[in-house]
Amino acid sequence: MLNNLIAIVVICFIIVGSLWGIGNLLNPVEDNRKNSEGIFLIAENNLFNVTNPTLLINRDVPEKITILNKDFVRHDFIIDDLNVNTGYLYSGQDFTTAIASRELGEFEYFCSLHPTTMRGKLIISENK
Ligand SMILES: [Cu+2]
Known part of the structure; x- marks a missing residue:
């Protein structure tokens, strides 16, 4: 029972982590030191x-x-x-x-x- 719970928590972390990684790939941090936006x-x-x-x-x-x-x-x-x-x-x-x-x-x-x-x-x- 406890092992199942731990497995579920670990799987959740993996899913959230990969979604976060994919999100970062799709929206790279913008270098806005100097661009058309000033x-x-x-x-x-x-x-x-x-x-x-x-x-x-x-x-x-x-x-x-x-x-x-x-x-x-x-x-x-x-x-x-x-x-x-x-x-x-x-x-x-x-x-x-x-x-x-x-x-x-x-x-x-x-x-x-x-x-x-x-x-x-x-x-x-x-x-x-
Ligand atoms: Cu001041």
Whole structure:
């Protein structure tokens, strides 16, 4: 009786595991660092996308960027030299804007409320 129960539990695990595997094969994880949908940054735990990633953008090509605030406190997203400023985003709020530059170079993005932890680099490079 106990052996039957164990067998049923094991079979269930195998079925669920294979369904999960098949699902992953059919829906591969999308690399959305940079595609036609633009850049997506989540403000959470006083960080942008956990690592404050370096953002790469081509010169003279407008890039869509969306900031979503998943924290309970307010955040904003600012790049002073490129005149980008989302204003304060409250919990659950998002904002989409565009970044475009005719100049090459490195710029800093940051949250004005948490500038020590929420700060990263944006690089404008020549079109490839
Ligand atoms: Cu912030």
